[in-house]
Amino acid sequence: MKKNKIVLSTMALLAVIGLAACSKKSSSSNSSGEVGSSINLAEIYHNSKATDQSATKNSTLKIAEPNSAPFQGLTDPSLITNAEDTDVFAPGGNQPGNIDGLFNYDKDFKIVDGGLANQRLNLKDKTATITIRKDGKWSNGMPVTAKDIEYAYEVIGNKNTTSQQYSSDFNAIKGMAAYHAGTAKTIPGITFPDGPTGKVAVIHFDKMSPSMKYIGNTFIWGAVEPYEYIKNVPIAKLAASAQIRKDPLFTGPYKLDKVVEGESTSWSPNKYYYGKTPQIQHITITVVSPNNIDKAIQSGKYDFTSPAGVMRGTDYKELKNLKNYTPVGQPELGYGYFGFNVGQFDTKAGKNVMNPKSKMANKNLRQAMMYALNLDAVNKKFGNGITWRANSLIPPIFAKYWDSSAKGYPYNLSKANKLLDEAGYKKKGKWRVQPNGKPLTIYFGAMTETSVQAAEYQDYLQQWHKVGLNVKLATGKTMEMNSFYNLLQQPKQDKMDIFDANFSLSSEPTPTTLYGQSATFNFSHFVETKNDKLISEMNNSKSWNDTYRTKIFKEWQEYMNEEAYVVPRAFNYTWAPVNHRVKGYDISNGNSEFWSNLSLTSNSLD
Amino acid sequence: MWKTILRRLLIMIPEVIILSILVFLLAKAMPGDPFTGSINPKADPEQIHHLMKLNGLYDPWYQQYWHWVVHLFHGNLGNSYQYQEPVSRLIAGRAGNTLWLALFTMILTYAMALPMGVFAGRHEGQLPDTVIRVYTYVTYCIPFFVILVIGIWVFGYILGWFPTTGSISPNANGWAQTIGSHLTHILLPGLLGALFGTVNIVQYLRSEVIDAKHSDYVRTAQSKGVPSKDIYRHHIFRNSLLPIAAFAGYSITGLLNGSIFTETVFSYPGMGLLFVNSIIYRDYTVITALVLIYGILNLLGTLLSDIILSLVDPRIRID
Numbered sequence: 001m002k003k004n005k006i007v008l009s010t011m012a013l014l015a016v017i018g019l020a021a022c023s024k025k026s027s028s029s030n031s032s033g034e035v036g037s038s039i040n041l042a043e044i045y046h047n048s049k050a051t052d053q054s055a056t057k058n059s060t061l062k063i064a065e066p067n068s069a070p071f072q073g074l075t076d077p078s079l080i081t082n083a084e085d086t087d088v089f090a091p092g093g094n095q096p097g098n099i100d101g102l103f104n105y106d107k108d109f110k111i112v113d114g115g116l117a118n119q120r121l122n123l124k125d126k127t128a129t130i131t132i133r134k135d136g137k138w139s140n141g142m143p144v145t146a147k148d149i150e151y152a153y154e155v156i157g158n159k160n161t162t163s164q165q166y167s168s169d170f171n172a173i174k175g176m177a178a179y180h181a182g183t184a185k186t187i188p189g190i191t192f193p194d195g196p197t198g199k200v201a202v203i204h205f206d207k208m209s210p211s212m213k214y215i216g217n218t219f220i221w222g223a224v225e226p227y228e229y230i231k232n233v234p235i236a237k238l239a240a241s242a243q244i245r246k247d248p249l250f251t252g253p254y255k256l257d258k259v260v261e262g263e264s265t266s267w268s269p270n271k272y273y274y275g276k277t278p279q280i281q282h283i284t285i286t287v288v289s290p291n292n293i294d295k296a297i298q299s300g301k302y303d304f305t306s307p308a309g310v311m312r313g314t315d316y317k318e319l320k321n322l323k324n325y326t327p328v329g330q331p332e333l334g335y336g337y338f339g340f341n342v343g344q345f346d347t348k349a350g351k352n353v354m355n356p357k358s359k360m361a362n363k364n365l366r367q368a369m370m371y372a373l374n375l376d377a378v379n380k381k382f383g384n385g386i387t388w389r390a391n392s393l394i395p396p397i398f399a400k401y402w403d404s405s406a407k408g409y410p411y412n413l414s415k416a417n418k419l420l421d422e423a424g425y426k427k428k429g430k431w432r433v434q435p436n437g438k439p440l441t442i443y444f445g446a447m448t449e450t451s452v453q454a455a456e457y458q459d460y461l462q463q464w465h466k467v468g469l470n471v472k473l474a475t476g477k478t479m480e481m482n483s484f485y486n487l488l489q490q491p492k493q494d495k496m497d498i499f500d501a502n503f504s505l506s507s508e509p510t511p512t513t514l515y516g517q518s519a520t521f522n523f524s525h526f527v528e529t530k531n532d533k534l535i536s537e538m539n540n541s542k543s544w545n546d547t548y549r550t551k552i553f554k555e556w557q558e559y560m561n562e563e564a565y566v567v568p569r570a571f572n573y574t575w576a577p578v579n580h581r582v583k584g585y586d587i588s589n590g591n592s593e594f595w596s597n598l599s600l601t602s603n604s605l606d
Numbered sequence: 607m608w609k610t611i612l613r614r615l616l617i618m619i620p621e622v623i624i625l626s627i628l629v630f631l632l633a634k635a636m637p638g639d640p641f642t643g644s645i646n647p648k649a650d651p652e653q654i655h656h657l658m659k660l661n662g663l664y665d666p667w668y669q670q671y672w673h674w675v676v677h678l679f680h681g682n683l684g685n686s687y688q689y690q691e692p693v694s695r696l697i698a699g700r701a702g703n704t705l706w707l708a709l710f711t712m713i714l715t716y717a718m719a720l721p722m723g724v725f726a727g728r729h730e731g732q733l734p735d736t737v738i739r740v741y742t743y744v745t746y747c748i749p750f751f752v753i754l755v756i757g758i759w760v761f762g763y764i765l766g767w768f769p770t771t772g773s774i775s776p777n778a779n780g781w782a783q784t785i786g787s788h789l790t791h792i793l794l795p796g797l798l799g800a801l802f803g804t805v806n807i808v809q810y811l812r813s814e815v816i817d818a819k820h821s822d823y824v825r826t827a828q829s830k831g832v833p834s835k836d837i838y839r840h841h842i843f844r845n846s847l848l849p850i851a852a853f854a855g856y857s858i859t860g861l862l863n864g865s866i867f868t869e870t871v872f873s874y875p876g877m878g879l880l881f882v883n884s885i886i887y888r889d890y891t892v893i894t895a896l897v898l899i900y901g902i903l904n905l906l907g908t909l910l911s912d913i914i915l916s917l918v919d920p921r922i923r924i925d
Contacts, residue, residue: 239690482638
């Protein structure tokens with residue numbers, strides 16, 4: 001599979017939030033200068049040809065899902081754990097990644113009216129009122145009800161569930177913690193003013209968070225469950241049931257005609273869809289090995305690859321000049337980063353503890369290591385424009401929050417040397433020693449991935465050697481993904497001083513679970529009052545004001561860059577080659593009718 | 607013979623028990639767990655612990671093993687962590703695909719290799735023999751995955767004669783289309799597998815034929831004036847089949863092993879791909895089930911080979 005579980009599931013998490021790939025900028029404003037990429041991919045493919053009604057009606061839209069393994073076959077957003085399922089069942093939602101999604105959202109991922117349901121937050125009463133549109137129906141004609149909203153929380157929070165989506169923020173819903181622990185049979189914090197078969201559900205919270213305004217937040221689940229259809233299946237067995245795998249229901253523009261286990265899905269218009277009537281009458285999505293995807297596209301077998309699918313820089317190099325295809329993309333909802341190990345996780349206290357005497361505790365040392373790397377050159381050579389040096393820990397897909405002016409760590413060897421000299425890391429022979437005169441060997445942890453990455457790792461080591469730092473690969477070699485994360489996830493590890501890893505993000509970018517004091521994903525184990533303060537301020541009462549919240553996000557980015565406990569390494573494009581017979585292809589965030597807007601201009605692929 | 611078969615089957619019981627313990631321990635000894643690295647950064651780490659606990663992954667190995675054995679005796683191989691469905695259903699789905707492809711490949715292989723082996727042996731040192739030997743050596747020398755990649759590129763993508771991915775077209779409806787689509791999907795991997803998998807059978811058969819045609823009973827038949835065609839058909843061929851028969855048991859039980867290369871290149875969902883991915887994702891239940899099945903099939907294969915040998919050659923008795 002094309003990913004290490006986190007990298008692989010780099011896309012997977014998108015599934016989790018029910019929001020795979022959506023960018024925030026219009027293509028015209030998406031300049032390469034802003035994001036630092038050498039190329040400028042548009043989010044829309046503008047096809048000037050007229051729609052061919054006959055082709056749109058009779059021809060099949062063929063989509064390839066690049067993946068080296070069969071997909072799992074889960075259609076329920078509460079149960080999906082990977083990107084492949086989100087991709088192959090995408091036409092069941094109004095836009096890629098939004099299967100059975102409740103809400104539409106704007107370019108900044110802010111929830112807006114007009115989707116399957118509208119949301120109103122009441123700060124005084126601490127409630128979220130979700131009202132389903134009157135014509136909201138499942139693909140079998142069954143109405144979408146208030147109970148369908150609530151049942152998603154039951155599925156996710158059930159004691160015996162197989163879902164991985166339960167977030168500690170759900171505990172803010174009254175009675176949810178007791179339900180999750182199995183001590184209560186219902187969730188009293190979710191009520192139905194018009195009864196469970198009505199259209200309104202009210203969620204009562206202990207506290208409100210500004211993040212609730214955004215899709216993918218961890219307080220309000222953004223999808224529905226067909227309660228009447230699945231109510232007789234025990235929640236623990238839901239994932240294996242025919243209702244979820246073989247004959248699932250959807251609320252989006254297409255209904256599933258057929259699923260070939262692990263291989264392909266076929267779709268036709270859902271006549272009960274509340275939104276714009278889909279134009280294309282037949283869609284197939286087929287898994288294609290990433291090793292063959294270039295050849296498959298070159299031989300004109302597919303109209304495009306999954307909009308949120310994983311297409312690499314090497315694929316871009318092969319396909320960018322194809323006559324009949326145009327690459328369309330947007331910045332990825334994630335990033336690659338370097339982390340410095342400066343502490344441990346105290347499992348008893350449930351929080352990270354920083355060790356001020358740890359090898360990497362010196363800020364100058366961390367900064368120098370980053371200035372010593374020539375990431376721009378590395379990405380120029382290997383990134384093919386699809387990967388570029390990241391300048392902040394908020395990726396550019398969050399246009400509002402991303403600090404485009406942040407410098408990050410551009411190559412500056414003399415500055416690196418100066419920082420080390422200033423901090424007392426003097427050269428003794430070939431290598432620098434610690435300020436106390438003891439030898440300094442730094443261990444770099446990296447995962448075994450592609451040959452390109454192996455070359456990149458070698459470049460990093462050479463650059464560090466140039467400034468006199470004796471950096472070696474942790475464990476003597478790159479590590480297989482499971483070994484790497486097994487080591488990294490241990491509460492205390494001293495084998496890796498610096499590591500190269502990746503995070504995929506939800507469409508609500510508050511970094512509490514990644515870098516907070518009690519975050520287990522804070523693999524660097526850094527703890528600073530200012531960090532906790534800034535993260536907390538992102539969702540305090542003042543942050544209901546967007547300008548204030550944006551200011552805090554930018555402050556946090558500046559702070560993180562300065563402290564360099566975790567340093568951004570790379571941003572990527574999520575992109576797809578789109579055949580020239582496709583019209584209406586638009587992956588920008590504001591497009592809530594991705595599938596229905598598609599049509600064809602010819603019977604056969606151009 | 608029946609007594610021996612029964613005895614062999616009984617001996618298999620402790621073998622399978624030891625195998626199952628080894629498999630279980632080795633699977634657990636791998637770094638990581640089914641949830642390593644795959645957790646949503648927004649998820650509560652408590653939920654991960656909850657799922658680990660729910661699945662008994664914190665229990666001592668012997669407890670986990672015992673639970674597994676108890677479930678096994680109830681016909682329950684557990685649930686796949688990765689696919690979130692019963693392992694038995696998952697394997698059954700993949701086994702069908704693998705079986706069809708392997709059977710098709712095996713039939714084609716034998717259909718090509720048997721005549722080639724006899725022909726080469728019969729015309730030892732002559733042009734047909736040289737051609738066949740060169741062919742088998744060349745096919746033996748080229749790594750199979752290279753052949754698959756070239757094959758799919760030329761015949762699948764450039765010429766477009768064959769489907770290039772999966773085991774069936776998403777548009778196949780009705781039983782006739784379904785069977786037809788399955789067949790067209792196994793055609794190219796099957797043909798490539800057969801064309802490049804004949805070397806062992808051809809070489810064994812060729813050398814056996816050469817040995818046999820110089821043996822006394824052949825000379826006797828020749829001196830009696832038995833036509834050459836009959837000698838080859840009734841005497842040489844049958845005797846030359848012994849080494850092939852010795853492998854037949856393994857070949858039959860090996861049908862389910864699946865080919866990792868073929869399945870990867872053709873995105874063909876079979877047992878090989880399932881096995882590799884279960885290891886990558888630490889899908890313990892699938893790993894242990896598959897290795898156990900493979901182990902049992904191998905033991906059965908040995909037995910089957912012995913039985914076939916004794917049937918083919920009356921001189922060999924297994925009691």
